[in-house]
Amino acid sequence: MNLKIIQLEEMHLNDCFDLDQKSLKGLWTKDQWQRELTDPKRICLGTIDIETKKLLGLCSAWLVTDELHITSIAVHPIHKRKGIGKVLISDLIKRAKALSTKHIILEVKDRNEEAKSFYKSMGFKIVGHRSNFYKDGSDALILTKGLFKK
Template identity: 70%
Template sequence: MNLTIIELGIMNLNECVDLDQKSLNGLWTKPQWEKELIDPKRICLGIIELKTKKLLGICSAWLVIDELHITFIAVHPFHQRKGLGRFLLTNLIKRSKSLQTNSIHLEVKNNNETAKAFYKSMGFKTVGYRSNLYKDGSDALILKKETNNKS
């Protein structure tokens, strides 16, 4: 597969909603996606298969002063376990360094062992806990990765 990462915009709204529905059962609504795609303080990256122009994965984050907060990361179910999530997150980490962030934060379901192992392999460490964060009542771990831009 020939892949590239692009910055997503409002023209990708329906694709984002569709991928969200297929990968995470519609974590966000269409208006939430619209806000995510047009807000200049947010970064939305997509992984595209060049031949078909199909959106295979999304990573979204908010820039808050000198921190990047990952709000969404998903890969189409047919393309999981092929390194696409790592490709997206690696690109986001590189971008965060050029934005001179000091750290990257995210939350993950406490019982999502696959995601926890993935984030650990990418250098994230558990720094906190949130009770009952998700719609289904699941708890979340707060993870952080230092980006070594501190002066």
């Protein structure tokens, strides 16, 4: 499988929404995805299969002064554990450094062991907790990754 990272745009709206439904069980509405794809302060990256042009993974983040806040990361269920998430986060880290971002922050469900392990492998550290953060009432852990040594 040959993969390519692309900047997602409004023309990818349906693909982003479909992947959200399959991988994240409808985290965002189509209107939320449209805002995500059109706001210049947001970075939306996608991993596509070069041959089929299918969107296999995506991540989005908000640029807030010197911080990049990852708001969503999804990989198509049949393509999980193939390194797609790692490629996306690695590319996002590279872009964040180019923008002189000091650190990256994200929330993850406190019971999502697979995601916690993934983020730990990418150098993220748990720095906090948000109670009742998700729609289903579950709590979130706050993770961060510094980008420049002090």
